[in-house]
Amino acid sequence: MKKFVNDPADVLAEALRGIHAAHPELRIDTENRVILRGEPTREGKVALVSGGGSGHEPMHGGFVGRGMLDAAAAGEVFTSPTPDQVLAATQAVDSGAGVLHIVKNYTGDVLNFEMAAELAAAEGVRVESVVVADDVAVQDSTWTAGRRGTGTTVILEKIVGALAEEGADLDAVAALARRVSEAGRSMGVALTSCTVPAVGHPTFELPDDEMEVGVGIHGEPGRTRVKLASAHEIAKLMVDPIVHDFGEPVGPAIVLLSGLGGTPLIEQYLLYGEIAPLLAEAGVDVQRVLIGDYITSLDMAGASLTVVKADDEFLRLWDAPVVTPGLRWGA
Amino acid sequence: MKKFVNDPADVLAEALRGIHAAHPELRIDTENRVILRGEPTREGKVALVSGGGSGHEPMHGGFVGRGMLDAAAAGEVFTSPTPDQVLAATQAVDSGAGVLHIVKNYTGDVLNFEMAAELAAAEGVRVESVVVADDVAVQDSTWTAGRRGTGTTVILEKIVGALAEEGADLDAVAALARRVSEAGRSMGVALTSCTVPAVGHPTFELPDDEMEVGVGIHGEPGRTRVKLASAHEIAKLMVDPIVHDFGEPVGPAIVLLSGLGGTPLIEQYLLYGEIAPLLAEAGVDVQRVLIGDYITSLDMAGASLTVVKADDEFLRLWDAPVVTPGLRWGA
Amino acid sequence: MSDAVTTDDLVAWIRAFRDAVQEHRDELTALDSAIGDADHGSNMARGLDAVVAKLETPPASPAELFKTVGMTLVSSVGGASGPLYGTFFLRIGPALTDPADATALGAALRAGTEGVVARGKAEPGDKTMVDAQLPALAAWDDAVASGADARGAAAAAAQAAEQGRDATAPLVARKGRASYLGERSAGHIDPGAASSALLFRTLSDTLAARG
Amino acid sequence: MSDAVTTDDLVAWIRAFRDAVQEHRDELTALDSAIGDADHGSNMARGLDAVVAKLETPPASPAELFKTVGMTLVSSVGGASGPLYGTFFLRIGPALTDPADATALGAALRAGTEGVVARGKAEPGDKTMVDAQLPALAAWDDAVASGADARGAAAAAAQAAEQGRDATAPLVARKGRASYLGERSAGHIDPGAASSALLFRTLSDTLAARG
Ligand SMILES: Nc1ncnc2c1ncn2[C@@H]1O[C@H](COP(=O)(O)OP(=O)(O)O)[C@@H](O)[C@H]1O
């Protein structure tokens, strides 16, 4: 395993140490492994709390800051955080206006956030939850734990964070979060496996001439394994199921093409050069686009595409100022 | 080779297509492979032109925009651009106030930019050049082509871009560029080789238990190959030669820890957690820090550390607004 | 009554469960690599290490023991298995008489599994830990009905859990992370079923060792 | 004069150089992988393909030919080899009589190498293309002094260039990207010296084929 690590058991604690050193504007609750804004939540502002397994950086800790999250609970690598962690985050940022939990739809995340929400409610904190389930690779959601939550989470955190910053109340914030969540679809492709530090070897074996289509961000195998294809063909494998899943014409949209951690930017741009015309052809009118590593899967070579159907409110809030380690503009 | 590519010969042209699609605020001169700001250079503003081989994204094209570069010439992968490209970039952005060429110290870059500067001068454009040579891995510069230019380039482009934006003249801009260049030192470590798309296999073979210390950003082998070490030990291998090379106490500094393309952010933060205390111990007073993929080497797993001794002017200009795909704040 | 299971026995069980999970840690992770995300071994090992650390202060009763075990798992494991195993133990405690005979212990274990089902909504055949637990409980009750003591019931349960574990292999997962794989999840044993088989095997071994 | 080298011969040489570089492309890149950045083969191949495309319109004179070759290499190769090989050809043209005998061609080639040295400041033994070119020029002059015609001189030069190429192996690089390697550059042939050996070998082959 070729990684910058010491004892694999210490990866999370030590990464938090680095985040602390690099971002004096944030606070780190070392014991609970929670990343928080430097300032307490403004009176009356609804707080946004997210979290999940580590290994997806900059998500979520890198999205803590003005205009986005108030706190993020960092689980072990690929393991959702515990209720204690989420509760600590929730209590630390509640100003009395309530807290929105942003949860990606994995059994572990859902159960742990659910328990945390129950505990927080018992402590008198008003909590609403939104569960993001945007991964179209999971086709038959009747027979599964439902779709996984992936890239839409990033876009949701930005948009809803902006509304919370404007002072909207918890119901309005939660309602918007659900609207964004429902407007998003994602699809990922892996060219290689990732390697979990505590395991020390790749999660799955992928022959040199194959790739995983519909891979999950935890390095779970995808729906199908196919022959390695050109960027042009891969773009189709990503765009088609998303467009098909929307069913209706998409129109204006916010698009995220995220590298999964081991794919350099030059390839991401090349891939986007193939994706853009396909989206246009399919009637997706790309209003805003982000390209880079925003939701990753450790060192996996691959990419995920997210399309969020966007109305004017989404776009206005998208453009609002944001100041976080992972996303910054307007300030 | 597991990459998002079509024909490896088309990587650069197709990546530029993606950049064009993703960044409507920029202009792309497709024929000359130059990335330019959307707006012509403001009357009286000195223009900054950089460039180099591709494969280091976001450098340089991702640093084109307000407060940083005016244009970047993109060579083939790991091959410096030709004089024609640099000339086209230079002529396109000169407002009459002259152009600063920011060149990394590699024979190819130096020769091609030199020829371009001669051609531009013949066309009546005033050109000044700064050559960045900050890589302390190259010890004996008397017997080499001199030190390579690496991470200091990014910091220089930001700081000097801010001064140019303020309306300083070419001499002042060039003088500041030389000051920044002299204030910077870098050191890189590779855990794996990169794979050049046109080659299709790794540039060098690195056994599972070894790493390259002092690797170049073109995947050139480093100065020494040693046993794979812990993040703690690697941090020392990066910090010590930099601090030693400064010789004098460093004091206030701007620090960049850049992933080389295949190293995920969680590892970069973990590594920085080891670097930060070592810098503090050595008397480096880190005033600003950037962590992420800023100067890469295709898909290489590895990282490079850059320390720029910073005075108040550097810090003021660092904090000035910048709006580029790769670096953005204050606007 | 020689059938009585004491707090000490139960503490010994939890310690044995930790040791078994540590021993099979890489195996559990390998199972989770095939159809999940390669962390079930480290998740369970981390949680049970934390549990055993807490047991330095010996619990006074089974109720206290299982509250500690459950709470510690919930707060140190994360993932799907943290809340599910946590709930399992949290539900056992209150349902247990002290000391417990085979019938009482069987009822308490059933309360645990019912907690897992209530939390996770898994049905039999969904390819989860429940598919090792339910057959174990059924075997337990059968053994008790045939006159077995706790030791005998636990032995029968362990064997049934292992059969249940193995029977998850051909199933297509419908819960948890493996469900995303659809048909491709078939052909692999469920990691949670494997750790649950260890749970019953170590209970049986502990009661057997006690003589 | 049977010794006279014509524009057509020189065009044939450049085409043959392109073909040889294409044929040895991976080899040149492999040499550059060992002590550089694995692009010398593709750099030279790309540049010479562009050159040959330009030669669709046949040049009227050696001067025109080499201006086209030099400019095209400069504007399509990049890297260190673009300006250096570009300068080489740009300097040959003006120095050449038309048609040229062995002496004139030797002088023109020398002007080319002097251009490379002027641009790149490499000294003999720095482990660069110059270490193949200088011995080739010396051998050329010796052959001419012994009465050889262009064909004979080119044959001697090609052999000397190949010896020069091989002799770069033990050297420690002091110019170009390989110099960063220090002592570790020893033990590998310089890629630019290898392409320069092809340059002289194809000249020799072209003149030999002409009969
Ligand atoms: N809804 C559920 N009900 C019961 N057991 C479940 C459920 N979802 C998952 N599991 C169990 O959890 C195991 C996975 O645990 P683990 O790998 O630790 O968590 P995660 O899936 O979050 O990475 C599965 O093998 C399965 O037995």
Ligand SMILES: Nc1ncnc2c1ncn2[C@@H]1O[C@H](COP(=O)(O)OP(=O)(O)O)[C@@H](O)[C@H]1O
């Ligand atoms: N200063 C120099 N003078 C002469 N030749 C040089 C010089 N620097 C480099 N070279 C030659 O250029 C070759 C490398 O060319 P190439 O790989 O195409 O460019 P780059 O080094 O920019 O990747 C070296 O093998 C060497 O022969």
Ligand SMILES: [Mg+2]
């Ligand atoms: Mg997990």
Ligand SMILES: [Mg+2]
């Ligand atoms: Mg090169």
Ligand SMILES: [Mg+2]
């Ligand atoms: Mg798992």
Ligand SMILES: [Mg+2]
């Ligand atoms: Mg090279």
